[in-house]
Amino acid sequence: MILGRVTGTVWATKKDEKLEGAKFLIVQHYNMDLSPQDKFTVAVDSVGAGAGEYVLFAAGSSARQTEQTKDRPVDAVIMAIIDEVDLKK
Amino acid sequence: MILGRVTGTVWATKKDEKLEGAKFLIVQHYNMDLSPQDKFTVAVDSVGAGAGEYVLFAAGSSARQTEQTKDRPVDAVIMAIIDEVDLKK
Amino acid sequence: MILGRVTGTVWATKKDEKLEGAKFLIVQHYNMDLSPQDKFTVAVDSVGAGAGEYVLFAAGSSARQTEQTKDRPVDAVIMAIIDEVDLKK
Amino acid sequence: MILGRVTGTVWATKKDEKLEGAKFLIVQHYNMDLSPQDKFTVAVDSVGAGAGEYVLFAAGSSARQTEQTKDRPVDAVIMAIIDEVDLKK
Amino acid sequence: MILGRVTGTVWATKKDEKLEGAKFLIVQHYNMDLSPQDKFTVAVDSVGAGAGEYVLFAAGSSARQTEQTKDRPVDAVIMAIIDEVDLKK
Numbered sequence: 001m002i003l004g005r006v007t008g009t010v011w012a013t014k015k016d017e018k019l020e021g022a023k024f025l026i027v028q029h030y031n032m033d034l035s036p037q038d039k040f041t042v043a044v045d046s047v048g049a050g051a052g053e054y055v056l057f058a059a060g061s062s063a064r065q066t067e068q069t070k071d072r073p074v075d076a077v078i079m080a081i082i083d084e085v086d087l088k089k
Numbered sequence: 090m091i092l093g094r095v096t097g098t099v100w101a102t103k104k105d106e107k108l109e110g111a112k113f114l115i116v117q118h119y120n121m122d123l124s125p126q127d128k129f130t131v132a133v134d135s136v137g138a139g140a141g142e143y144v145l146f147a148a149g150s151s152a153r154q155t156e157q158t159k160d161r162p163v164d165a166v167i168m169a170i171i172d173e174v175d176l177k178k
Numbered sequence: 179m180i181l182g183r184v185t186g187t188v189w190a191t192k193k194d195e196k197l198e199g200a201k202f203l204i205v206q207h208y209n210m211d212l213s214p215q216d217k218f219t220v221a222v223d224s225v226g227a228g229a230g231e232y233v234l235f236a237a238g239s240s241a242r243q244t245e246q247t248k249d250r251p252v253d254a255v256i257m258a259i260i261d262e263v264d265l266k267k
Numbered sequence: 268m269i270l271g272r273v274t275g276t277v278w279a280t281k282k283d284e285k286l287e288g289a290k291f292l293i294v295q296h297y298n299m300d301l302s303p304q305d306k307f308t309v310a311v312d313s314v315g316a317g318a319g320e321y322v323l324f325a326a327g328s329s330a331r332q333t334e335q336t337k338d339r340p341v342d343a344v345i346m347a348i349i350d351e352v353d354l355k356k
Numbered sequence: 357m358i359l360g361r362v363t364g365t366v367w368a369t370k371k372d373e374k375l376e377g378a379k380f381l382i383v384q385h386y387n388m389d390l391s392p393q394d395k396f397t398v399a400v401d402s403v404g405a406g407a408g409e410y411v412l413f414a415a416g417s418s419a420r421q422t423e424q425t426k427d428r429p430v431d432a433v434i435m436a437i438i439d440e441v442d443l444k445k
Contacts, residue, residue: 001291001309001342003277008121008176010092012145015169016135016155024090024145024169026121026176032275032293032307040121042090042145046283046340051177056279056291056309061150061239061328061417062342066283069340073135073158073168075090075151079340080282080291087275087293088318097210097265099181101234104258105224105244113179113234113258115210115265129210131179131234140266150239150328150417162224162247162257164179164240186388186443188359190412193436194402194422202357202412202436204388204443218388220357220412229444239328239417251402251425251435253357253418268380268398268431270366299364299382299396313372313429323368323380323398328417329431333372336429346429347371347380354364354382355407 001056002041003082004029006049010042018072025049025078027057032087043076044069054082090145091130092171093118095138099131107161114138114167116146121176132165133158143171179234180219181260182207184227188220196250203227203256205235210265221254222247232260268323269308270349271296273316277309285339292316292345294324299354310343311336321349357412358397359438360385362405366398374428381405381434383413388443399432400425410438 004027012024023045029037034054043057046066055078063069063077093116101113111133118128123143132146135155144167152158152166182205190202200222207217212232221235224244233256241247241255271294279291290312296304301321310324313333322345330336330344360383368380379401385393390410399413402422411434419425419433 003307003309008174010145010169010171011173011175012169012171014136015145016166018154019168026174028121040092042092047281056277056282058340058342060342062331062340064151064154065285065331065338065340071154073147073151073154073166075147075149077283077340079286080277080279082277082279083281084278085275085293086278097263099234099258099260100262100264101258101260103225104234105255107243108257115263129181131181153240153243160243162236162240162243162255164236164238186441188412188436188438189440189442190436190438192403193412194433196421197435204441218359220359242418242421249421251414251418251421251433253414253416270396270398314370323366323371325429325431327431329420329429332374332420332427332429344372344429346375347366347368349366349368351367352364352382353367 001058002029003056005054006051016073032085041076043078044074045078047078047081049078049081056080090147091118092145094143095140105162121174130165132167133163134167136167136170138167138170145169145171179236180207181234183232184229194251210263219254221256222252223256225256225259227256227259234258234260268325269296270323272321273318283340299352308343310345311341312345314345314348316345316348323347323349357414358385359412361410362407372429388441397432399434400430401434403434403437405434405437412436
């Protein structure tokens with residue numbers, strides 16, 4: 001999984017019929033020390049994540065293993081909201 | 090998903106038999122501030138996207154989850170046309 | 179899908195039994211303006227592509243969705259020969 | 268698979284219901300000479316790996332082939348703890 | 357598929373139970389002119405490849421399509437030993 005932060009929303013009225021109700025969030029990739037990268041993924045939300053929150057997202061077919069994304073043309077899902085990152089050297 | 094813009098079409102008469110009728114669009118990758126990247130993907134269209142439109146595309150096995158791409162040798166599908174990108178800091 | 183050009187062949191006598199008869203072509207990645215990249219993928223051919231031809235190839239599990247690649251340990255397939263690339267600004 | 272070293276833990280209380288009990292470890296990617304890269308993946312543990320240990324992780328749908336990750340929205344799993352890396356020239 | 361050369365072995369006693377008997381080989385990525393890249397993948401062997409041999413490996417779910425890797429948490433498999441690379445301009 002990749003660690004990121006929700007930094008926006010993508011609005012799309014015209015979409016594949018299987019995507020009705022899906023919420024597309026912009027996730028900026030972050031390093032483990034919580035410094036931002038200049039890289040972004042658009043992911044569907046399965047946990048009620050809001051702007052500014054640090055999250056984990058899963059990509060590929062694994063992104064379709066939640067109730068919200070099953071059988072949908074979706075390749076990234078936010079599946080956890082991060083409380084804390086505990087780094088050891 | 091990746092945000093992009095439709096910048097052309099690839100024409101192919103000779104293709105795998107499962108691909109009859111598929112439309113191959115060129116999608117240039119874009120940043121979240123809608124500045125272009127020097128990176129391109131060829132994707133099948135499932136939403137009637139036209140040249141110049143900003144779109145989302147899904148990659149990998151998720152690209153086969155639309156009516157237009159089911160069971161086809163296709164690894165990228167345009168599944169939404171973007172109305173607006175709402176960035177928060 | 180990625181746009182490329184067939185620039186060679188890889189010969190392998192000793193291979194997984196499921197790969198009997200598979201033809202491994204070298205595909206050089208190309209930009210949309212048909213300038214070459216310094217990047218290569220080895221793909222199985224499903225359309226009779228020959229050296230010098232511009233092609234599209236699909237990667238990942240989607241590469242197993244042709245008659246020639248079904249259930250085989252193959253992660254890239256040439257699924258179309260390109261007639262023309264039509265770029266719009 | 269990619270070789271890495273466990274360098275921390277990500278804590279997440281709010282997560283997809285399928286992820287109850289999953290442990291998210293931070294894996295820093297390493298080179299084959301065991302020098303570190305500046306790249307990280309968050310992976311679920313299936314072998315009881317601890318901080319400081321060198322491990323292998325598998326990504327994509329293959330990450331769902333363990334007892335601990337089956338049918339879960341998880342795209343990386345630690346599936347082996349490394350005893351030794353034997354490099355030949 | 358990616359072209360590489362076997363340059364070592366990774367030993368792991370403690371591994372997911374589905375991995376009993378799997379042999380983890382280190383594959384250095386090579387260019388088509390057989391010059392080495394500074395990039396490595398750990399792959400399971402399905403063809404009896406030995407140190408120094410040039411091989412092809414398949415990644416992702418396709419890596420699970422051999423007898424040796426079926427249903428296992430493995431994302432890369434060596435599926436062919438290369439006899440010759442025939443480059444055309």
